Amino acid sequence: MAMTVEAPRSPIAARKSTNWEKWGWIYMRASGVVLVVLIFGHLFSNLIATPGGVHAIDFGFVGGKLANPFWQWWDVAMLWLALIHGANGMRTIVNDYISRPGLAKGLKLALFLSAAILIILGTLVVFTFDPCPAGADPSLVASFCPVP
Ligand code: HEM
Numbered sequence: 001m002a003m004t005v006e007a008p009r010s011p012i013a014a015r016k017s018t019n020w021e022k023w024g025w026i027y028m029r030a031s032g033v034v035l036v037v038l039i040f041g042h043l044f045s046n047l048i049a050t051p052g053g054v055h056a057i058d059f060g061f062v063g064g065k066l067a068n069p070f071w072q073w074w075d076v077a078m079l080w081l082a083l084i085h086g087a088n089g090m091r092t093i094v095n096d097y098i099s100r101p102g103l104a105k106g107l108k109l110a111l112f113l114s115a116a117i118l119i120i121l122g123t124l125v126v127f128t129f130d131p132c133p134a135g136a137d138p139s140l141v142a143s144f145c146p147v148p
């Protein structure tokens with residue numbers, strides 16, 4: 001008598017859970033493409049389009065860029081995409097090379113925490129940076145800030 005063996009993964013069971021490894025794989029390629037544009041745009045703007053190139057980069061230059069919403073969003077996109085890309089890439093390396101489960105777990109937790117902390121701090125810096133804070137000691141602020 002002929003017997004039919006059920007497929008090990010029925011389409012319904014496969015549909016139920018998200019395949020995070022697949023989305024991680026796609027994220028590495030998609031973020032890589034966007035990062036090429038963001039990183040080369042960043043280098044072009046800072047080093048080639050700016051008169052004086054690298055010698056013109058100082059506190060005032062960065063303060064001016066971070067006062068512009070276009071560059072704020074450019075920098076934040078670069079920060080988030082690169083940190084998640086880098087941390088996920090390092091997670092892949094840990095999975096490939098660390099065989100002790102406890103050590104692998106600890107390293108992946110450290111990767112997650114360092115990326116999360118840097119993303120939060122970096123985003124706060126970009127959106128709250130004020131080169132001339134009101135009420136600050138005039139001897140501590142940049143020379144271009146208006147004297148109170
Ligand atoms: C120019 C922009 C970038 C492009 C086009 C790019 C592209 C890629 C791609 C396609 C992979 C997957 C490789 C694989 O699965 O075999 C990858 C892996 C990785 N990327 Fe990037 N990346 C870029 C920027 C960055 C940056 C800025 C960082 C660091 C913050 C970074 C860190 C990593 C790491 C750690 C891996 C894992 C390496 C491995 O699996 O051996 N990448 N990158």
